[in-house]
Amino acid sequence: MTGRAPIDIHPAPHVHGGDSVPRIMLHVVIALLPVCAFAIYLFGLAALATLTVATIACLLTERVFARDEHSTLGDGSALVTGLIYGLTLPPALPLWMVALGGVVGIGIGKVLFGGLGGNAFNPALVGRVFLQAAFPAAMTGYWLAPLGSDRFVSLPGTTTALPLLAPEGAAVDALTSATPLGDWKFAGAETPLLDLAFGMTAGSTGETSALLLMLGGLYMVAMRVADWRIPAALLGSVALASAALHGLDPERHPDVMFALCSGGLMLGAWFMATDPVASPLTPAGAWLYGLCIGLLVVLIRAFSGQPEGVMYAILLGNAIAPHIDRWLQPTPYGAGSGQS
Amino acid sequence: MSEDKVLGNSAPSPQRFLVVIAVVAGFAIAGVHELTRPWVAEQRATLLGRSVLDVLPEAVTFEAYRLRTDGSLERIEEPDAAALFLGRDADGRVAGVAIPASGFGYQDRIGLVYGLDPEQRRLLGMRVLESRETPGLGARIADDAAFLESFVSLELSLDDAGRPRPLRIAATAPAGPGEIDAITGATVSVRAVARIISESLSEWLQRLQGLDFHLEEPGDG
Amino acid sequence: MAEALEELHAETATERLQAGLWRQNPILVQALGMCPTLAVSNTAANALTMGLATAAVLLGSALVISTLRETIPRQVRLASFVLVIATFVTITDMLIEAIAIEMHRALGAFLPLIVANCLILGRIEALASRRSPRLAAMDALGMGAGFICCLLALGAVRELLGQGTLFGIMLLPERFEPWVVMLLPGGGFFALAALVLAFRWVQGHADVVERAR
Numbered sequence: 140m141t142g143r144a145p146i147d148i149h150p151a152p153h154v155h156g157g158d159s160v161p162r163i164m165l166h167v168v169i170a171l172l173p174v175c176a177f178a179i180y181l182f183g184l185a186a187l188a189t190l191t192v193a194t195i196a197c198l199l200t201e202r203v204f205a206r207d208e209h210s211t212l213g214d215g216s217a218l219v220t221g222l223i224y225g226l227t228l229p230p231a232l233p234l235w236m237v238a239l240g241g242v243v244g245i246g247i248g249k250v251l252f253g254g255l256g257g258n259a260f261n262p263a264l265v266g267r268v269f270l271q272a273a274f275p276a277a278m279t280g281y282w283l284a285p286l287g288s289d290r291f292v293s294l295p296g297t298t299t300a301l302p303l304l305a306p307e308g309a310a311v312d313a314l315t316s317a318t319p320l321g322d323w324k325f326a327g328a329e330t331p332l333l334d335l336a337f338g339m340t341a342g343s344t345g346e347t348s349a350l351l352l353m354l355g356g357l358y359m360v361a362m363r364v365a366d367w368r369i370p371a372a373l374l375g376s377v378a379l380a381s382a383a384l385h386g387l388d389p390e391r392h393p394d395v396m397f398a399l400c401s402g403g404l405m406l407g408a409w410f411m412a413t414d415p416v417a418s419p420l421t422p423a424g425a426w427l428y429g430l431c432i433g434l435l436v437v438l439i440r441a442f443s444g445q446p447e448g449v450m451y452a453i454l455l456g457n458a459i460a461p462h463i464d465r466w467l468q469p470t471p472y473g474a475g476s477g478q479s
Numbered sequence: 480m481s482e483d484k485v486l487g488n489s490a491p492s493p494q495r496f497l498v499v500i501a502v503v504a505g506f507a508i509a510g511v512h513e514l515t516r517p518w519v520a521e522q523r524a525t526l527l528g529r530s531v532l533d534v535l536p537e538a539v540t541f542e543a544y545r546l547r548t549d550g551s552l553e554r555i556e557e558p559d560a561a562a563l564f565l566g567r568d569a570d571g572r573v574a575g576v577a578i579p580a581s582g583f584g585y586q587d588r589i590g591l592v593y594g595l596d597p598e599q600r601r602l603l604g605m606r607v608l609e610s611r612e613t614p615g616l617g618a619r620i621a622d623d624a625a626f627l628e629s630f631v632s633l634e635l636s637l638d639d640a641g642r643p644r645p646l647r648i649a650a651t652a653p654a655g656p657g658e659i660d661a662i663t664g665a666t667v668s669v670r671a672v673a674r675i676i677s678e679s680l681s682e683w684l685q686r687l688q689g690l691d692f693h694l695e696e697p698g699d700g
Numbered sequence: 701m702a703e704a705l706e707e708l709h710a711e712t713a714t715e716r717l718q719a720g721l722w723r724q725n726p727i728l729v730q731a732l733g734m735c736p737t738l739a740v741s742n743t744a745a746n747a748l749t750m751g752l753a754t755a756a757v758l759l760g761s762a763l764v765i766s767t768l769r770e771t772i773p774r775q776v777r778l779a780s781f782v783l784v785i786a787t788f789v790t791i792t793d794m795l796i797e798a799i800a801i802e803m804h805r806a807l808g809a810f811l812p813l814i815v816a817n818c819l820i821l822g823r824i825e826a827l828a829s830r831r832s833p834r835l836a837a838m839d840a841l842g843m844g845a846g847f848i849c850c851l852l853a854l855g856a857v858r859e860l861l862g863q864g865t866l867f868g869i870m871l872l873p874e875r876f877e878p879w880v881v882m883l884l885p886g887g888g889f890f891a892l893a894a895l896v897l898a899f900r901w902v903q904g905h906a907d908v909v910e911r912a913r
Contacts, residue, residue, distance in 0.1 A: 233877075273879040273881040274880065275615055275880055276615060276616060279664055303877060304875040304877060305876070305877040491773065493773040496773050497783070511794050518799070613884075614863075614878075614883045615880035
């Protein structure tokens with residue numbers, strides 16, 4: 140595959156849908172604004188710094204690597220990638236790691252594949268998965284307690300670690316809150332559902348508030364910049380699979396609402412799985428793609444050593460998206476099996 | 480190009496040639512094997528000895544034993560996978576038993592050896608011999624100083640029947656009997672280590688209590 | 701076939717020696733022996749041992765087979781090659797265990813697997829079985845050296861970023877945050893890609909200079 144799948148060309152007349160990359164990106168940014176604002180309210184300066192550095196790193200990388208006439212700097216796609224990437228990171232992550240992941244995400248995840256439209260994987264997740272593999276301790280431990288008292292006064296000691304160096308031990312010891320999924324997996328403790336729904340928990344910068352994320356997602360669906368089938372299939376399959384597991388063994392597997400509202404599921408389902416470049420083109424493909432990701436999420440959460448699996452599930456979904464497109468390619472009218 | 484004669488110009492019959500070359504190869508391998516055998520044995524013994532002495536802090540020498548089916552110990556010269564190692568201090572007194580154990584961790588088998596003082600019912604130390612846990616996370620079970628230190632002189636927690644309770648992982652600093660240190664980010668691997676040792680302890684602790692380790696006089700080992 | 705023709709032209713011993721080091725580098729150009737390249741280049745010491753072991757097997761097998769090239773019957777040539785290679789691999793394996801048992805443990809199955817390294821069988825089939833021992837030895841030395849250099853470069857980069865050390869000696873500040881990914885298989889792919897990129901870049905510039913003359 141060269142990234143440009145064979146597309147059926149339908150005969151004229153065509154009507155322009157009015158869509159353009161900047162318009163789509165503008166709506167995604169609008170949908171993300173409440174989430175970003177809430178993240179800053181919840182985690183304070185740390186969230187602001189993380190989001191700012193993530194966005195600047197993505198924009199600068201795009202600027203440096205894509206200088207010629209193919210530059211997509213102005214269309215807002217790098218801005219969206221930067222924002223989403225920042226929202227997936229632990230809020231107390233050292234800023235130099237945030238910047239490094241942004242460079243990897245845009246540089247390796249997007250530009251090397253030929254820029255916007257050519258990337259097989261969601262660039263924001265490529266950046267995050269690189270950090271997860273490179274600095275697993277930081278990526279699974281640098282959480283902040285929600286609504287910390289001095290969150291608008293000072294940055295966490297881990298955030299300001301010098302480039303390439305680990306933070307002071309004391310700064311790491313100050314971070315103790317585990318995420319709801321970690322609490323469940325490693326301590327068997329359940330977080331109250333209201334805290335989960337409104338996002339009053341520790342977690343990645345922008346993943347905590349299930350309601351705000353869903354609101355943003357619904358806005359994108361209403362503006363027709365996201366395919367509703369993908370989050371529907373994804374969340375539906377997570378709900379069904381979690382219900383089945385919970386029914387079999389309530390001690391080991393959390394209930395449906397917990398599964399839906401915890402971790403990065405809402406952020407991933409609405410804002411990352413719907414990436415129009417890395418997801419299938421046909422409606423049937425969208426259903427299948429969402430279903431695969433949802434089942435993978437439950438599989439990883441329930442049976443792996445890791446508490447969360449949305450990131451890996453979406454990346455694996457991205458990997459099978461071109462194949463889904465090939466299997467479910469519609470047959471042009473008249474080019475059927477030759478019975479006439 | 481006269482020197483560049485192509486393959487097989489003056490070839491003997493294929494069968495005869497293969498037999499000859501296989502015999503020569505066999506002799507070469509056997510020769511090198513004989514030559515290196517003492518070195519390999521020495522290297523293996525040092526590797527094992529170092530970890531055994533590591534988990535038995537007071538021991539200076541050790542002997543390998545095997546448990547007979549009747550429950551008594553039998554001294555063996557070539558330790559196998561099921562061997563126990565009895566450490567002795569400079570005066571020849573028993574300084575604990577080193578027990579190898581293994582089980583599944585996060586990625587693959589974890590092989591370890593731990594030191595046990597069966598009479599005082601305490602652990603003396605633990606070393607990971609092989610693990611393929613994630614570097615930087617699970618792999619820290621092999622070198623996290625605080626974690627390894629928490630096995631030294633660790634009093635075991637026993638139930639009413641004198642059986643050892645499973646090791647627990649301390650939430651903060653290890654305080655009570657049978658509690659080991661936690662490692663942030665290595666929860667699964669630490670649990671695996673605790674489980675491997677607990678299972679091995681429930682098999683060995685009571686069997687080793689009251690055994691006469693002076694069956695064979697020290698000095699010959 | 702084009703490659704085989706090119707090899708016929710590079711006849712002198714010096715040319716053979718240089719081919720392996722740069723123009724036909726086994727890793728950077730021919731992409732041979734990728735499995736050990738990616739798997740055991742996680743530290744400089746592992747990479748160096750693996751490189752030396754492979755080069756030793758290559759040199760030994762090339763010499764023996766080149767000497768016997770008129771005697772080996774065509775029908776069983778591959779079987780004979782593998783037999784000779786396997787003998788050298790087994791001997792190397794035993795020697796490493798006798799000298800450095802911990803290194804032997806670290807390299808694990810990849811030492812015996814040298815027998816399946818296509819670099820060795822490839823050089824023997826393409827060159828050593830058709831040329832004089834002198835040329836075969838020079839070719840093996842060049843290919844072996846090229847293999848060692850690349851493995852060592854990969855191992856050094858991965859160890860330095862992955863744990864801040866080189867041959868176990870701490871080079872970076874004590875608080876350096878290790879890039880764990882570099883020790884994992886994924887890091888092998890990253891480092892190899894970066895090395896090939898650098899090679900192509902240098903080679904591209906060299907070609908431009910040459911054409912300008």
